Amino acid sequence: MSPFCHTPRNIRYCQGSVESNTAVAEKTFHIVLTVEEPLPVIRGGQFMMLRLPKRTDPLLGRPLAVYRSSEHRIEALYVTAGKMTHRLAEVKRGELLNLWTPLGNGFPNNDVCHTILVAGGIGQTPFLLFVQQFTRQYGVEQNKKRLTLLYGAKTQSRIAGMDDFRQLGIEPMIATEDGSLGYSGFVTDLIQRVYGSGETTQVFCCGPMPMLHAAFSVTKNLSLPCYVSLETPMSCGLGICFGCAVKYKTASDSDDWDYRRTCIDGPVFDAYRLVH
Secondary structure, eight states: OOTTSOOTTTOEEEEEEEEEEEEEETTEEEEEEEOSSOOOOOOTTOEEEEEOTTOOTTOSOEEEEOOEEETTEEEEEEEOOSHHHHHHTTOOTTOEEEEEEEESOOOOOOOOSEEEEEEETTTTTTHHHHHHHHHHHHOSOSSSSEEEEEEEESSGGGOOSHHHHHTTTOOOEEEETTSSSSEESOGGGGHHHHOOTTSOEEEEEESOHHHHHHHHHHHHHTTOOEEEEOOOOOSSSSSSSOTTEEEEESSTTOSOEEEEEHHHHOSEEETTTBOO
């Protein structure tokens, strides 16, 4: 288990009051919750479980990457895809939701010159907090440690949150599959374009599984470290139900594997050790 995974001692279970819940793109919403008790420090890449209280349909909570957080405020972006998220989109200001956070490990703090963030679909959501913490620690200077954000969507109307990254000094490189904005094609096509062979580089990815496979294929050909944040369905977020288990190699050069729980050991994994 990663040394910065959550532990029962720092998980906060509480109710959050909806401050806002607004559409920011096609089928995409931005929800802001306020809480009375101070939240623990949340690492970029960690997530929360969110549940509609006093309801049995849907009964279970759903995982959402933490988009932004402070002591008494927590935010997420989500896409309406199933029953839970469609009902979440109907929640109004002042309503209460059950949440527990921080969960999972988050992105590693490796000592490299260049970190390439590759996001597809709603995969930009865990990166904003990471970028916020990165820029606070290192700044946005281009001569030491730097970040590049590659973001892909099916079409321009699905793009969300890019101005939030710009406010942190990060100008995203955008790809759309239909060519309606930015590069016409898949976001993974851009990895090799921004990679500089003269500097140490790592790649962080989050998005649909086909995109993660494509991104790993590119980074493997370039012999770059690659970490993926999995969007695995889960029910508890606490490692109890084992519903989010994935096959994970005991070492990157080994064929032996065991199961790892995405909620406890992830959601960020070394792509070389996932059994594809």
